[in-house]
Amino acid sequence: MTTLRSQGIPDADHAVHLLRQMLRVRRLEEKCIELYSAARIRGFLHVYIGEEAVAAGVMEALEPEDAVVATYREHGHALLRGVSAGAILAEMYGHAEGCCRGRGGSMHLFDAATRFYGGNAIVAGGLPLAVGLALADRMAGRQRVTACFFGEGAVAEGEFHESMNLAALWQLPVLFCCENNLYAMGTALGRSESQTDIALKAAGYEIPAWAVDGMDVLAVEEAARRAVDAVRSGGGPHFLELRTYRFRAHSMFDPELYREKSEVARWMERDPISLLQSAMQAAAQLPDKDWAALQADVDAEISTAVGFAENGTPEPVSELSRFVYSDRPDDGSAGGGGPEEQGTTAGKGGAAG
């Protein structure tokens, strides 16, 4: 398992960048847990701690014009795609400054500017959207890639199989990124799937697929670049099974009765951040002062973001029915159903592209 390019890290500056990206996610998630425990944020909260190398590696391979579809464990994906930590936290606060003006919350982060299409909280529900985004690119003759993240639990859903088939049948530019953290909430993969080799399922749809060490950010990035290049150059959908592990509970309500502490401890020995950090330190590529400065930078970013969220304004209740339907000229003809008929006129909509 020891790779990290077999401990020889060719580009130290880039590796530091990856380290920073993973640490930004880690610190954001730790802050989320803290804020949740302090009841500053509510709802369901699913943190990505332990899985940072997956999003960090894949995002490196994407271009700004590409699209990202993610799951309800998506704070890290949003952050690394370019949504500010402040907008993410403000969203969890239910504030107008949140990236969805308080209507989405932790599980539904969206951002048009970075083509970040959620924040999808129905397992496998985002896959057909990714297929459709790719279909639009294909029909419009654009060389864009749609990266779609989902957990291994999604492979049991019909929408997974329908999406695999459609993407392969129509040779659409989708990169499927299966974050295999071994548990669908509390159900171990082996307890829910007759075939546990996930890459094999994709291969069954004639989609090139390979498994990657999801704790090794360099391996993830390398695989993602290879796959994205193939997708972008017209090679049809590609599939990465990223083998990773969730260090924390599924959500804040999970007592973790389904797995042994020793198993968690074993995986934590391959913490993606310490893995890269110690490899770089061993190769004298990360002086202590640089590491300290990097951590201080990230702490400052998160601290500023918390301040931004704390000082935000609650989205006004008077705006509640906005965005049920798009803004349209008020010609007085729509709706008209009486006092309870609201939300027929709203803010600005606008599909990308």
Next chain:
Amino acid sequence: MKTTYREAMRAALRDAMTRDERVFLMGEDVGRYGGSFAVSLGLLEEFGPDRIRDTPLSESGFVGAGIGAALGGMRPVVEIMTVNFSLLALDQIINNAATLLHMSGGQFNVPIVIRMTTGAGRQLGAQHSHSLEGWYAHIPGLRILAPATLADARGMLWTALQDPDPVLIFEHGSLYNVAGELDDDADAVGIDKAAVLREGDAITLITYGGTLPLVLEAAEQLDGEGIDADVIDLRTLRPLDAHTIMDSVARTHRAVVVDEGWRSGSISAEIAARICEQAFFDLDAPVERVCSLEVPVPYAKHLEQAALPSVERVMAAARRAVGAGG
């Protein structure tokens, strides 16, 4: 011009595809087969397989792909063969299409049109005879259309495609063969207002879609009995045009709602409730409803016909309402 409901729908599709290159049709057997109900017959030859796109039997997959394509700037028309099969795509329609604009704080609208056949009356049994359009009308974020006339079959699609939000169009299976005259220059129609198709002052008959022909027939026969009925074609089930309903009830003081859906928790219940909320003091009689009996729609013709709204049941309800109260 003499045409049919089916031909009018086809003309609408052809027109939309010609006017806007972002428009494409996707669904099961829309291409080579020519459409399960022959609506898209010939369009594959005209527009090619990219834009008349046959799909596998993957309702959730291709409806979701339509939503994704709409997010990506296209204007997809997704055909689901029948409303019964749309149940396999409920996740995409309700969890995604209807919610994305709001969940994203106004960032992502979903300009998709989803067409499907609805309704009973053709001895197809319970799994091919649902009328669930009223059920979809429960969902905020969707617009629900039910074209019942040739003009609406021809004109609603283009207007629906201009809507920035998801629109579901329900085409009752019994209407495809309806023939009649349509203006040569028939074009897009509004989708915000109900239509008063017949004016009378004794009672308001409110319906939409597949039951419109039988309600018009009932109105004719009631006229012979001296009961002069207003007939309202709702056209759009969400958002409901309550103004047109209340204006009529204010004149007639009586209403019968005719809906092929089941009675409990239905669009007819919603309309009756709104009349009670907004026009209670205009009423001279309780609001009557004529709905399908609350059984899965049976196969045998006599059983099926007994389960569905009929001219006789509409007339009986109207007579009760007129006979009641003042």
